[in-house]
Amino acid sequence: MTTSKRRKPFALWLGAALLLALSVLAVVAPIIWGDSAAALSSEVRGGPSAEHLLGTDPLGRDVLDRTLVAARLTLAMAAVTTLIAVGGGIVLGATIVVAGRRVRGLGERLIDLMIAYPPIIVALSITAIFRPSVGSVVVAIGLAFVPQFARLTNTLASSVSSKDYVVVARLVGLRPTRLLFRHVIPNLAGPLLVLTSVGFASAIITLSGLSFIGLGVQEPSYDWGRLLAQALQDLGVNPIEAFGPGIAILITGLAAGLLGDGLNQFLDPRGPVRRRRRRRAATSGGADARTPHAALLAPAPDAVVSVRDLTIAASPESVGAPLVRGVSLDVRAGEILGIVGESGSGKSLTAMAIARLLAPGLHWSAETLSINGADVSDAREQTPVRLATDVGVVFQDPSSCFNPARHVGPQITEVARVHQGLSKRAANELAIERLREARVSSPEVRMRQYPHELSGGMRQRAMIAMALLTSPSLLIADEPTTALDVTVQADVLQLLHRISTTRNMAIVLISHDIKVVSTLCHRVCVMYAGRIVEELTVEDLREGRVCHPYTRALLDAAPRLEPSARQVPLIPLPGRPPQPDQPIVGCAFADRCPLVTDRCRQEDPALRALPRGGVAACHVSTGPLEDLLVTQ
Amino acid sequence: MSPSEAAPVLRHQADGFALSAVGVSAGYGGGRRSRDVLHDIDLSVPAGQTLGIVGESGSGKSTLARALVGQLRPSAGKILLGDVEISALRGRRLRENRRRIQLIPQDPYASLDPRMTIRRALYEAIDPQGRRPAQAAARISELLATVSLDPDVASRYPHEFSGGQRQRIAIARALAVQPEVIIADEVTSALDSSVQAEVLNLLRSIQARTAITMLFITHDLSVANYMCDEVAVLYLGRLVEKGSSRLLFSPDHPYTRRLVDSIPNPRAGLSGLSAPEITGGEGADPANPPAGCAFHPRCPNGPRLRDDRERCITERPELLPRWDDTGDGDHRSAACHFPLSEVRAGLGD
Ligand SMILES: Nc1ncnc2c1ncn2[C@@H]1O[C@H](COP(=O)(O)OP(=O)(O)O)[C@@H](O)[C@H]1O
Ligand code: SF4
Ligand code: SF4
Ligand SMILES: [Mg+2]
Numbered sequence: 001m002t003t004s005k006r007r008k009p010f011a012l013w014l015g016a017a018l019l020l021a022l023s024v025l026a027v028v029a030p031i032i033w034g035d036s037a038a039a040l041s042s043e044v045r046g047g048p049s050a051e052h053l054l055g056t057d058p059l060g061r062d063v064l065d066r067t068l069v070a071a072r073l074t075l076a077m078a079a080v081t082t083l084i085a086v087g088g089g090i091v092l093g094a095t096i097v098v099a100g101r102r103v104r105g106l107g108e109r110l111i112d113l114m115i116a117y118p119p120i121i122v123a124l125s126i127t128a129i130f131r132p133s134v135g136s137v138v139v140a141i142g143l144a145f146v147p148q149f150a151r152l153t154n155t156l157a158s159s160v161s162s163k164d165y166v167v168v169a170r171l172v173g174l175r176p177t178r179l180l181f182r183h184v185i186p187n188l189a190g191p192l193l194v195l196t197s198v199g200f201a202s203a204i205i206t207l208s209g210l211s212f213i214g215l216g217v218q219e220p221s222y223d224w225g226r227l228l229a230q231a232l233q234d235l236g237v238n239p240i241e242a243f244g245p246g247i248a249i250l251i252t253g254l255a256a257g258l259l260g261d262g263l264n265q266f267l268d269p270r271g272p273v274r275r276r277r278r279r280r281a282a283t284s285g286g287a288d289a290r291t292p293h294a295a296l297l298a299p300a301p302d303a304v305v306s307v308r309d310l311t312i313a314a315s316p317e318s319v320g321a322p323l324v325r326g327v328s329l330d331v332r333a334g335e336i337l338g339i340v341g342e343s344g345s346g347k348s349l350t351a352m353a354i355a356r357l358l359a360p361g362l363h364w365s366a367e368t369l370s371i372n373g374a375d376v377s378d379a380r381e382q383t384p385v386r387l388a389t390d391v392g393v394v395f396q397d398p399s400s401c402f403n404p405a406r407h408v409g410p411q412i413t414e415v416a417r418v419h420q421g422l423s424k425r426a427a428n429e430l431a432i433e434r435l436r437e438a439r440v441s442s443p444e445v446r447m448r449q450y451p452h453e454l455s456g457g458m459r460q461r462a463m464i465a466m467a468l469l470t471s472p473s474l475l476i477a478d479e480p481t482t483a484l485d486v487t488v489q490a491d492v493l494q495l496l497h498r499i500s501t502t503r504n505m506a507i508v509l510i511s512h513d514i515k516v517v518s519t520l521c522h523r524v525c526v527m528y529a530g531r532i533v534e535e536l537t538v539e540d541l542r543e544g545r546v547c548h549p550y551t552r553a554l555l556d557a558a559p560r561l562e563p564s565a566r567q568v569p570l571i572p573l574p575g576r577p578p579q580p581d582q583p584i585v586g587c588a589f590a591d592r593c594p595l596v597t598d599r600c601r602q603e604d605p606a607l608r609a610l611p612r613g614g615v616a617a618c619h620v621s622t623g624p625l626e627d628l629l630v631t632q
Numbered sequence: 633m634s635p636s637e638a639a640p641v642l643r644h645q646a647d648g649f650a651l652s653a654v655g656v657s658a659g660y661g662g663g664r665r666s667r668d669v670l671h672d673i674d675l676s677v678p679a680g681q682t683l684g685i686v687g688e689s690g691s692g693k694s695t696l697a698r699a700l701v702g703q704l705r706p707s708a709g710k711i712l713l714g715d716v717e718i719s720a721l722r723g724r725r726l727r728e729n730r731r732r733i734q735l736i737p738q739d740p741y742a743s744l745d746p747r748m749t750i751r752r753a754l755y756e757a758i759d760p761q762g763r764r765p766a767q768a769a770a771r772i773s774e775l776l777a778t779v780s781l782d783p784d785v786a787s788r789y790p791h792e793f794s795g796g797q798r799q800r801i802a803i804a805r806a807l808a809v810q811p812e813v814i815i816a817d818e819v820t821s822a823l824d825s826s827v828q829a830e831v832l833n834l835l836r837s838i839q840a841r842t843a844i845t846m847l848f849i850t851h852d853l854s855v856a857n858y859m860c861d862e863v864a865v866l867y868l869g870r871l872v873e874k875g876s877s878r879l880l881f882s883p884d885h886p887y888t889r890r891l892v893d894s895i896p897n898p899r900a901g902l903s904g905l906s907a908p909e910i911t912g913g914e915g916a917d918p919a920n921p922p923a924g925c926a927f928h929p930r931c932p933n934g935p936r937l938r939d940d941r942e943r944c945i946t947e948r949p950e951l952l953p954r955w956d957d958t959g960d961g962d963h964r965s966a967a968c969h970f971p972l973s974e975v976r977a978g979l980g981d
Contacts, residue, residue: 163742164737164739164742164743165742165743165744165745166745167703167735167737168734168735168737168743168802168805169745169756169760170703170730171701171702171703171730171731171733171734171735171809172730172731172734172756172757172760172805172809173727173728173730173731173760173809174756174760175727175760178760178762182756183745183748186745186747187745187746187747268746268747342824342826343824456689485688485689485851486688486851486852486853486891486894486895487688487890487891487894489894489896490893490894490896493896512824512825513825513896514825514898515854515895515896515897515898516896518896518898519896519897519898520896541898542898542899553826554825554826556829557825557826557828557829558825558829558854559828559829559832559852559854559855559857559858560854560897561853561854561857561880561892561895561897562857563878563881565854565857565858566857566858566877569833569836570829570832570833570858571829572826572827572829572830572833573826573827573829573830576794
C-alpha cells in the first residue's frame with residue numbers, strides 16, 4: 001500500500017493569508033489612518049503623487065487612506081450579510097429536507113416562489129421601506145439571498161440523501177437527525193463552504209452596489225461602494241480615484257473564493273495526497289524478454305495488422321515497469337483475435353496504439369507496427385487520414401462517444417465527409433446502409449434522433465455502423481459488450497461475427513470476460529501486467545487446454561451455466577495485479593501463482609513454445625495444465 | 633385485521649418463509665404522477681435459502697430490492713418479514729424492524745460514506761445509537777476477518793480500497809447488523825470477473841455458516857445458477873417464471889430461454905448463442921408495458937412470428953404452477969400461454 005499524507009492545498013494557504021491580512025487591516029486601519037483619511041487638503045481630485053499614492057477625492061482627502069479605513073465597515077457588513085444569508089438558507093433548506101413529505105413539498109414550492117424575485121429587487125424594496133442605513137441594508141441583502149442558499153442547500157442535501165451510503169445507514173436504523181448530522185451535513189460541508197465564500201463575494205458586490213446608488217451607507221460613513229460611487233462621478237477628471245476601492249473589492253472576492261475552494265479540497269479525504277515515490281528498481285523487468293517473443297512469431301506478410309515489440313510507458317523516466325512490455329501480434333483478414341485479461345493489464349493501450357489513438361502523454365515504441373503492409377510505427381510520419389479510414393474503433397461506453405447535443409446522423413457521417421470528401425447526401429446513404437447492416441431498426445429515423453433517444457444496445461450498434469462507415473480493414477472492439485445486458489451482448493457478438501465473415505474483416509476483440517472471447521474469437525492472447533503471457537487457439541481454450549497458470553486461473557474463476565456448476569466451487573484469483581508504479585522483477589504473476597518457484601522471482605519468463613505443446617511465458621509449465629487444484 | 637387480511641401472514645409463517653411479497657406493486661413519482669414499474673409481485677424466500685432475481689436492466693430488480701427493504705413504499709400489496717408485516721410499519725417501529733433486513737447495493741463506489749473510516753462505518757452498523765459498546769472493537773476485527781480483510785485496514789477511508797475490497801467491506805457492514813435477510817443487488821457486476829469469484833464464494837460461505845436468508849439479484853444467469861436455490865425471472869416489472877434454479881436448464885417461458893441462450897457458452901461457441909432478436913421490441917417502458925403478454929413484441933414463439941398466437945396480445949398470461957418435465961419433482965410456475973414444456977411435449981401446438 002502506498003503511504004499517503006494529506007497536503008494543505010496552496011489555494012487554502014493563500015486565501016487564508018489574504019483574509020487574515022484583510023481582517024487585521026479592518027481592525028487597525030481606522031486607528032492608524034482614521035485621522036489622515038478625514039484630513040482635508042487643497043489638492044482636490046489630484047492624481048497619484050508621493051504624498052497621495054492613489055490620488056485625492058473632491059475634498060482633497062487621501063484615497064489610499066480612505067480605502068484602508070473603509071475596510072472595517074465593508075468587511076463587517078459583508079460578514080454579517082453572509083451570516084444572515086447562508087445561515088438562514090442552510091436552516092431553511094435543511095429543515096425542508098428532514099421534514100415530512102408534505103412539508104417538504106410545500107417548502108420547496110415556497111422557495112421556488114421566493115427565488116422568482118431577483119435579490120437586488122427584494123433588497124431595494126426592503127431598504128426603501130425602512131430608512132436607508134447600514135443596518136437596514138445588511139438585513140435587506142442578507143434576507144434577499146436566503147432563498148437562493150436555501151435552494152442550493154436543499155438540492156445538495158437531497159442529492160446526498162439519495163446516495164447509497166445514506167440509504168444503507170437508514171437501513172442500519174439511524175434516526176433521521178443523526179443521519180442528517182453524520183452523513184448528510186459532513187458531505188455537504190465542502191460545497192457549502194464554497195457557497196459561503198461565493199456568498200461573501202456577492203455580498204460585498206451587492207452592498208457596494210447599494211451604497212453606489214445611495215441606498216446603502218450614508219454620509220459621513222463610507223464603505224468601498226461609496227468610495228467607488230464617488231470615484232465614478234469623477235471618472236472623466238481623475239480615473240485613478242477608482243483604483244483603490246476597486247482593487248480592494250477584487251482582492252477580497254478573490255481571497256474568499258480561494259479560501260472556500262481550498263477548504264473544500266482540504267476537508268475531502270480523497271483530496272490531493274502525496275505518494276511516497278518508490279525508487280526505480282535497478283533491474284527493470286521485461287526488457288530482455290522482448291526479443292524472443294518477437295522472434296517466435298514468423299513474419300506474417302498476409303497480416304492486416306502486424307505488431308512487433310510494442311512497448312508503451314507513461315514517460316521515459318517513469319517509475320515502475322512500462323505499461324505495455326514487448327507485445328507482438330498479427331491479425332489476418334477474416335480473423336477475430338481476442339485479447340483477454342484483468343482491467344489494467346494493457347489491453348486497451350495495445351489496441352489504442354494500433355489505432356494510433358494513444359493519449360498524448362504516453363510514450364511508445366515498436367519494432368514494427370504495420371497496417372496492410374504500410375508501416376505506421378514512425379511517430380513523425382503523419383498518416384491520420386489513412387488510419388481514420390483503415391481502422392474502425394468501437395468503445396465500451398457508446399453514450400460517452402456520441403456528443404449528446406448533436407443528432408446521431410451527422411456524427412456517423414463525419415469521417416466520410418471529412419476524410420473521403422463524400423457529399424452530404426452520399427454520406428447519408430452510406431450511413432443508412434451501414435446502420436441497416438448493424439441491424440439498427442428504422443435507420444432513417446435514428447439518423448435524426450439524439451443519442452439519448454436510442455437504447456443502450458441501439459447506441460452500440462450505431463457505433464459499430466460508424467466504425468464500419470469507411471469499410472476499414474481492421475475493426476477494434478474494446479469491451480464492446482461490457483456495459484450491455486446479456487441479451488444485447490449476445491446480439492452484438494453475433495453481429496461482430498457476421499461482419500467478420502461477410503466482410504472478411506480483421507477484428508480485435510478486447511474483453512475481461514474469458515467466456516466472451518472464447519465464444520467469438522478464433523485466436524486468443526492472454527495479457528497480464530502489460531505482456532502477452534499466453535497465445536492459444538479458441539479450440540484449446542474451449543477444451544481447457546491452457547498452459548499458463550494465469551489463463552487457468554481465469555477459467556477456474558468464471559461461473560458456468562451448467563447443472564453441476566453449483567457443486568464445484570469457483571477458485572478465486574488471490575491478490576491483485578501489480579500496480580503501475582510498481583517495478584516488476586521476475587514473473588509479474590509470481591505473487592498470485594500456485595506454481596511459483598525461486599527462479600520465477602528472479603527471471604522474467606519469455607513467451608516460448610512449450611515442450612508438450614502451447615505457447616506461454618512460464619518457467620514451470622511444460623504444456624496444458626489440467627486443473628491447478630490437482631497439480632498442487 | 634380481517635381474517636382474509638391475516639391469511640397471507642399466517643401462511644407465510646406456517647411455511648417457514650423468512651421474507652414474502654404478496655401482490656406488491658411499486659413505482660416512482662408521488663401523487664397523481666406516480667407510475668408503477670413493478671406489478672403484482674408474489675414471492676417467498678424460505679428461511680436459510682437463496683432466491684435469485686434475474687432479468688435485464690430496467691426490469692425492476694432494484695426497485696423490488698428497495699421496496700423489500702422499505703426504502704420505497706409499495707403502492708399495493710404487503711411485505712412480510714418473519715413475524716411482522718413490515719410494509720405497514722412507520723416511524724420507530726419501522727426503524728427497529730429495519731435492522732432485520734439489510735441491503736448490499738450494486739455500486740461499491742457509492743455505498744460507503746467517503747468521509748467515514750471503515751471503523752466508524754462498522755461501529756455505526758453495530759450500534760446506530762452510538763453507545764460504543766465495549767466489545768465493538770473485537771467485533772469489528774472479527775467482521776473484517778470474516779470478509780478476509782486485515783483488521784488494520786479499519787482506520788482507512790473507502791477511497792483507499794479496490795472495488796472488490798469495498799464490496800467485502802459492504803458485506804461486513806451488512807453482517808454487522810446481524811440481519812435475518814440480506815439482499816445483494818448485482819454485487820459483482822461492477823467487478824472484474826477474477827474478483828467476482830471471490831465475492832461470490834464469500835457470500836456462499838457466509839450463508840453456509842450462518843444460514844442467513846438471501847435474495848440475490850443478478851442479470852447473469854451463470855452467477856444465479858452458482859448462488860441460488862430458487863430463481864424468479866422479472867420482465868418489465870412482472871414475474872414471468874419462478875421455481876427451483878434447475879428450471880434454468882429447461883425453462884418454460886420464452887424470455888427465460890432467451891436469457892439462458894444469451895450467456896456465452898465457450899463449449900458451444902457462437903452456435904450456442906440464441907438467434908438474433910427480432911428487432912423493434914427493445915426499450916419498452918415498464919410503467920407502460922405492451923398489452924397482453926408484455927414479452928409478445930420480442931417473443932420468438934409469439935404473435936410477431938406466428939399467426940395463431942393472437943391470444944398473447946389480447947390476454948395477459950397469469951403466473952400458474954407448471955408441470956415439471958425434468959423429473960426432479962421441483963415446483964415451478966410460468967406466465968405464458970404456450971409454455972415451452974408443452975411445446976416440447978407436443979401439447980402446445
Ligand atoms: N429513482 C427513480 N425515479 C424514476 N424512475 C426510476 C428510478 N429508479 C428506477 N426507475 C425506473 O424504474 C424501472 C426499473 O428500474 P430498476 O428497478 O432500477 O431496474 P433493474 O434494477 O432491474 O435494472 C426503470 O424503468 C427505471 O428507469
Ligand atoms: S513463471 Fe513461475 S510465477 Fe510465473 S506463471 Fe510460471 S510458475 Fe507462475
Ligand atoms: S404468452 Fe405468448 S408472447 Fe408471451 S411468452 Fe408466451 S408465447 Fe410468448
Ligand atoms: Mg439494478
